Amino acid sequence: MQSLPPVQEALLAILLAAGGPVELPRLGAILSRFHPGVHWEEALEELCATGWGPMELLRTGTVCHLRIRARHGALLAAMELQKPRPLSRPALETLAVIAYHQPVTRPEIEHWRGVSLSPGILQQLQDLQWIETAGTRDSPGRPALWTTTPEFLRHFGLPDLGALPAGLSGPESAP
Amino acid sequence: MQSLPPVQEALLAILLAAGGPVELPRLGAILSRFHPGVHWEEALEELCATGWGPMELLRTGTVCHLRIRARHGALLAAMELQKPRPLSRPALETLAVIAYHQPVTRPEIEHWRGVSLSPGILQQLQDLQWIETAGTRDSPGRPALWTTTPEFLRHFGLPDLGALPAGLSGPESAP
Amino acid sequence: MLLSTPEESGIRVEGERLEHLPDGLYVPPDALEIFLDRFSGPLDLLLWLIRRNRMDIRNIQVAEVTSQYLAYLEEARRRNLELASDYLLMAAWLAEIKARILLPVPPANGDTDMDPREELAHRLELLAEIQGQARALDALPLLGRDFWLPAAVPHERLAAPTPHADLAMLATALQVLARRPRPAIPAGHQIASPAFSLRQRMGELLALCQSLRRPLGILELLPDQPDRMLLGLSLLAVLELLRQRALRLLPGEDGSWEVIRV
Numbered sequence: 001m002q003s004l005p006p007v008q009e010a011l012l013a014i015l016l017a018a019g020g021p022v023e024l025p026r027l028g029a030i031l032s033r034f035h036p037g038v039h040w041e042e043a044l045e046e047l048c049a050t051g052w053g054p055m056e057l058l059r060t061g062t063v064c065h066l067r068i069r070a071r072h073g074a075l076l077a078a079m080e081l082q083k084p085r086p087l088s089r090p091a092l093e094t095l096a097v098i099a100y101h102q103p104v105t106r107p108e109i110e111h112w113r114g115v116s117l118s119p120g121i122l123q124q125l126q127d128l129q130w131i132e133t134a135g136t137r138d139s140p141g142r143p144a145l146w147t148t149t150p151e152f153l154r155h156f157g158l159p160d161l162g163a164l165p166a167g168l169s170g171p172e173s174a175p
Numbered sequence: 176m177q178s179l180p181p182v183q184e185a186l187l188a189i190l191l192a193a194g195g196p197v198e199l200p201r202l203g204a205i206l207s208r209f210h211p212g213v214h215w216e217e218a219l220e221e222l223c224a225t226g227w228g229p230m231e232l233l234r235t236g237t238v239c240h241l242r243i244r245a246r247h248g249a250l251l252a253a254m255e256l257q258k259p260r261p262l263s264r265p266a267l268e269t270l271a272v273i274a275y276h277q278p279v280t281r282p283e284i285e286h287w288r289g290v291s292l293s294p295g296i297l298q299q300l301q302d303l304q305w306i307e308t309a310g311t312r313d314s315p316g317r318p319a320l321w322t323t324t325p326e327f328l329r330h331f332g333l334p335d336l337g338a339l340p341a342g343l344s345g346p347e348s349a350p
Numbered sequence: 351m352l353l354s355t356p357e358e359s360g361i362r363v364e365g366e367r368l369e370h371l372p373d374g375l376y377v378p379p380d381a382l383e384i385f386l387d388r389f390s391g392p393l394d395l396l397l398w399l400i401r402r403n404r405m406d407i408r409n410i411q412v413a414e415v416t417s418q419y420l421a422y423l424e425e426a427r428r429r430n431l432e433l434a435s436d437y438l439l440m441a442a443w444l445a446e447i448k449a450r451i452l453l454p455v456p457p458a459n460g461d462t463d464m465d466p467r468e469e470l471a472h473r474l475e476l477l478a479e480i481q482g483q484a485r486a487l488d489a490l491p492l493l494g495r496d497f498w499l500p501a502a503v504p505h506e507r508l509a510a511p512t513p514h515a516d517l518a519m520l521a522t523a524l525q526v527l528a529r530r531p532r533p534a535i536p537a538g539h540q541i542a543s544p545a546f547s548l549r550q551r552m553g554e555l556l557a558l559c560q561s562l563r564r565p566l567g568i569l570e571l572l573p574d575q576p577d578r579m580l581l582g583l584s585l586l587a588v589l590e591l592l593r594q595r596a597l598r599l600l601p602g603e604d605g606s607w608e609v610i611r612v
Contacts, residue, residue: 013229013247019501034342054188066504087515096523177512194502243498271484290391
C-alpha cells in the first residue's frame with residue numbers, strides 16, 4: 001500500500017474533514033504549526049498535480065477543495081448516492097422568516113428565531129438561489145435586507161408571495 | 176505516485192462520495208458490475224486492514240464507512256471545524272431517555288426524569304439534529320413521539336441503535 | 351466528560367472540596383443554592399439522599415429520607431431561595447407515603463392503587479437507569495472532539511441535490527417560531543440622551559482639535575469623567591469625524607495613533 005508524506009496526509013485530512021473549500025492561508029497556518037519546516041505549498045502543488053486515489057485536488061483563487069475524479073461518474077451515478085436530505089431546521093426557520101417577513105435584516109431574523117444565525121445558513125440559502133439581498137435598511141450599520149427570489153417562488157410552486165400558506169404570525173410583530 | 180488497484184479506488188470513490196455508511200450488499204452489487212471477476216471482498220478487507228492515507232475503513236455489521244485516523248485529531252481540533260458544545264445535565268438525560276427508550280412522548284420523558292422539561296431542551300437537541308418527531312402516540316392529546324436521528328448515530332460514532340452502550344451504574348450506588 | 355454530578359464533584363465551598371457533608375444540615379451556608387442547582391429535580395435530590403444514606407432503593411426508610419428532604423426545603427425557604435414547584439409536590443407526596451405507612455394496612459378491598467412505597471422505588475429506579483444511560487452516552491467518543499469523519503466529496507457530474515423543503519414545512523417552521531419564547535425586543539441603543547448627544551460631542555472634539563492646533567492622542571480625546579455613555583459617545587464621535595474627513599488619523603509614537611484637524 002502506498003504511503004503519503006506526513007504533510008500531504010495532514011493536508012488531505014483537513015480537506016476531508018472540512019467538507020468544503022478551505023482557505024489557503026488557514027491551511028498553511030495549521031500545516032506550518034504541525035509540520036514546522038516543511039514546505040506545505042510544495043506538498044499542495046504535488047497533490048494538485050497528481051491527485052490522490054479517486055480524488056483530485058483543485059485550487060481556485062485562495063481556496064482549495066477536493067473532488068472525485070470524473071472517471072468515477074458512471075459508478076457513482078449507478079450508486080444513486082445523492083438523495084436529497086431535508087433542509088436543516090435552522091435553515092428552514094431562517095427561510096420561513098425571510099419568506100413571511102421580507103424584507104428583513106439579519107438581526108431581525110435572529111430576533112425571530114431567538115438564536116444567533118450561524119454563518120453558513122444565509123450562504124446556503126443564497127447558494128440555492130432562494131434568497132438575495134435587496135438594498136439596506138436605513139438604520140445604524142445599514143444592515144442588508146433579505147428577500148426571497150423568483151427562483152424561490154418557482155421551486156415552491158408559488159405564483160407570488162401572496163400565495164404563501166397562512167403561517168401563524170407571532171404574538172408580537174417584527175421589530 | 177503509486178496507483179491503487181482499480182477496484183479499491185472504485186470502493187473508496189463510493190465511500191467518499193457517500194459521505195457516510197454504505198450497505199455492503201449494495202457496495203458489492205455495484206463493484207461486481209463495474210469490476211466483474213474481481214473479488215471486491217478481498218479489496219475491502221485489505222483496505223480495512225491498512226486504511227488509506229489519512230483515513231481508516233471501518234466495517235460494522237452490514238455497513239462500512241470511512242473515518243479519519245485518530246492521529247490527526249490534534250490537527251483537526253486546531254482547525255476548529257466544529258466545536259462541540261457541552262450538553263447540560265438535563266439535556267443529556269433527556270437525550271438518554273429518547274435514545275434508549277424511543278419512541279417516547281414529552282410526558283414520558285418528564286415521568287422518567289421526575290421533573291418537567293424546560294422548553295429549550297428539546298429545541299436544543301432538535302437544532303443539533305439529534306432528535307426528531309416520528310408520528311404521534313394514539314393517546315389523549317396525541318402527543319408527538321420523539322426518536323433519535325441518523326445524525327445522532329453519526330455524531331456518537333454508533334453503527335445503529337443496538338450499539339448503544341449499557342448504562343453505567345452510579346458511582347454511589349447502594350452496595 | 352461533559353458534565354459532573356454532585357456525587358462526583360462533591361460540594362465546594364470557597365474552593366474547599368467537601369467530600370463528606372457534615373451531619374445535621376448537610377450543606378454549609380451559602381452553598382445551598384449551588385448545591386440544589388446541581389440536581390435535575392426533586393427526584394434527583396431524593397435519589398442522592400438515599401444513596402448517601404446507603405439505603406436500598408427497594409427498602410427506603412421513608413421517615414428518615416423525608417425528614418432530610420424536608421430539612422433542605424426548609425433551609426431553602428429560610429434563605430428565600432426559589433424552588434420549582436416540583437420540589438413542593440415531592441414533599442407532599444413523601445408526606446402522604448409516610449402517612450400511609452403509619453396507618454394500619456386496610457383489608458384488601460380491591461384497591462388497585464400501587465403501594466406508594468413501591469411507586470416511589472419504581473420512579474427512583476427509572477431515574478437511576480436514565481442517569482446511568484446518560485453517563486454511558488457522555489462517555490461515548492464524540493464527532494468533532496474524539497473522532498472526525500470525512501465529509502462527502504463531490505463529483506462534478508453529480509451536483510449536490512437541492513435539499514428537500516416544501517411549503518408545508520415552511521409554514522410549520524413559522525408556527526414553531528411563533529410559539530417559541532423569544533427574548534424581549536431590545537429597546538435599541540438610545541445614544542442621544544438629554545445630557546449628551548453625538549452631535550454635541552463631535553462639536554466639542556472638533557473645537558478642542560481646532561484650539562490646540564496639534565495632533566491629539568486617544569487619552570486627550572476621551573472624557574475626564576468616568577462615564578460609560580460619554581466614553582462611548584466620544585469614541586463614536588472620533589470615528590464619525592474621521593468618516594466625515596473632518597479629522598485625519600496620524601501614526602503616533604510607539605504604534606499608537608493621533609488625530610489632527612484637517
